[in-house]
Structure formats: structure tokens, C-alpha cells
Amino acid sequence: MIFQNSKKKQNVEIIQRKKHLLSNFPTGSRYAEAYRTLRTNLHFAAMEKQLSSVVVTSSVPSEGKTNTVINLGFTMAQAGRRTLLLDGDLRKPVLSKIFDQKRRFGLADLISDTLGRDVVKGSITQYSIGDMFMLMKFQKKTGTFKVSSTDQEVTFYIIGGKVNDILWNNCPKDRKLTAQMVHQGKITKENARISLAHQEKTGQRLGDIFYSMGFLSRQELEKELDMNALEALRVVSLMTEGKFVFTPLKEREVRASVLPRVNIEELYGDFYSQGENLIYINKGIDEAIKITDQENLFILPAGRVPPNPAELIESDRAEFLMEILKERFDFIVVDTSPVMPTSDALLMAPRTDGVLLVVLSGETNKKIVKEVVDRFRAANLSLLGVVLNRVDMANDRYYSYYDSGY
16 A cells, blocks of 8 residues: 555656646746746856756755756757757666656666677677677677678687787688788798697687797788788678677787787777668667657657666766767766765766756755755866756846836
8 A cells, every 4th residue: 555655656657747848828928938947057157168068966866856957958958959958866766767768778777788788699690790799898708700701700809898909701712911021021931830739739820920039020911910900801891791700718829929000999880870880789779769749859768667776877878978978968867866865967968068956946055955066076077067946036136127118
């Protein structure tokens, strides 16, 4: 009976909140004008940069932050900006409930499941190489990542989730490192024979053998490895289908003493646009984001309530996800937990351009508000301003004058 009463109370609360959504008010109402003013003030609060994302929070619960999130997003969408409402309150996701998305796949699931998925083999049409680079990075994997098509095979060497070398396995004989070095007169055929024999016995990479035996200087070898890495990346970029397999190894089995100087992950990303580069990750995001009745307005629900909200929000996965979302939307409004009970808003704020603090007029203790502001300042976070909510206009002489005089 207690549970039923609690659920009924929550349903009544959601119904009451929905009554205050901007979609229920005339465009010319003072209520609607207040949010248009907020939109304008945000623009002036960050004139030195293009504001594209904000965290909206409050000091304590029930100050109206969630309705402020929705109504601010509504005005942004009305202005023609593609806007995302992101429910970052992973403890009590009211925003998701208002949009009837409380059981939907959402933010927490994207961070923990989609970006935390352990994939060791598959097809590059399902998981792009860019997807795999990110998943291996988040999981700090060490080993080899081999990609093969019907006629090509390339191996990436991964240490702690970072690509540090690449090898074109079935490179034509005349383009292999040994043949190139002999052709350019940098090593003799005898040097090549000795190196290849040593490689067959030890399994050591040829570049390391050339360097350790004194056949090539580090500078000469690095230059050649750069060229080979670019060739291998070109081969991978041309693959439209194929398969991959990740083999975990110890670091000493992967590390080479001389490596190409090029940033392999960055160069690979240059071959593709963001959408083409992340097939699996973008598919997960597409499934999580829902459209609303308002044109240009979308919602990313919180998803299931996790046992470790702060840890998820603080993770590098969450940071990466926010960067992807910023590419997709003109403006993002993030709803978070209140500041006093949790640290979630402080952890989410660095992922955005600034923070709006919602204060309930005539109710919130000034000392609490000051403490919250001090927390943001101590963390060197951008507090864009304060939204004074539920002001009693009837007792405000300025607005009485405004109503009667204009």
C-alpha cells in the first residue's frame, strides 16, 4: 500500500509539472516571454564564444530545474536550433518521466553498455575500425587488432588502449621494408639476409632488428616506418567489408623499440567523416535519442538508474559521448541532480559551456545558494547565471507598472 501511494504521488507530481510546460501557454504570454528573455540573456552571457551546451541544476530538489530545462530547450527549438534535452540526472530522472521515457534505453546505457562493450571479433560492416579504436581505448586493451578482407590484411598493435604501430601483413615483396631499404641502398643484401634469418628465429620486427644491429639510424628507420604506416592506413581505408579479431597479449609482446612518429588513430580519422567512422556507436546513439512533438526538439533519456551515477558521469566515455552529441546538435540542455546532495552537476559541467543555477524565489536558503556558487567557483567552472524561479509577479511593482503601462 505504501508503494502504491508513493507511485500515485509521483504520477500526480509529473502531471503538475507537465502543466507548466511552455507548450501549454500562448506564444505571447508573459510566461513564454520570460523564457525567450532567458534565451537572449544566455547569448549575452557568453558573447565571446558560441554557446552550444549548458548544464541546468539547482541547490536542492524541487526548485524547478527540470521544467526550466524543457522550456529553455523549447524556446531554442522554436528559434530553429536543433536542440537536445539530455537527462543527466541518473538518480531521479524526472525529465525522462515527463516525456514518458523512464524505461527507455538512454544515457546510462550508452555509457556503460554501448561504450563498454567488449568486442573481440566481428565484421567491419557492423563495427567500424573507428568504433574498435574507441572501445579498445576505453577498456585500455593491450594486444593485436588484425583486420582482413578477401585480399588484404593489416595488423594494429595496441598498448593500453592506444594504437602505437601498424603493419601491412601481405604487402607486395617489392614494397616491403627490407626490399625498400635494399633498393635505396641503405642496407646490403647480406644485411637483409641476416635480418630476415634473425626475425625467423625470434619473431622480432624487422625495424627493430635493423636498428639494433646498426644497419639503420633511428631517424632513417622512423622515416621509413612513417611511410609504411601511411601505406597500411591507405589499405585499411579502402576496405568496405571484411572481418577483425583482437588478440590480447602482454605489453612486451607488442612493444617495438622504434615506432612510426605519425598519430595512426588521428590519421585514420582523417579518412572519414564522424558518421562514417563510427557505425556501431552512432547506431546506439540513434536508438537512444527520441523525437518530441516540438519541431527541432529531441530528448536523450537517462536510461536505467545505475548504481554508480557519479562514476559514469566522470568517465572518459561520458566525455567522448558529449563530444559526439555536440557534433549532432546546435544546442544541448543538460538536466542534472541538485548540487547539495550530489556532485553530479560539478562533474557534468566541464563537459558543457557553462551552468545555469535555478533558485526557487522566496524559498531557497541564501546560505545554501552561496555555498553552491562557491563550489562552482572553487572548481573553476563557468557559472553563466541564476534563474529566479516562481517569482510572485503580483507583489512586484516593476511588473505591475509593466502590465498597466504597456
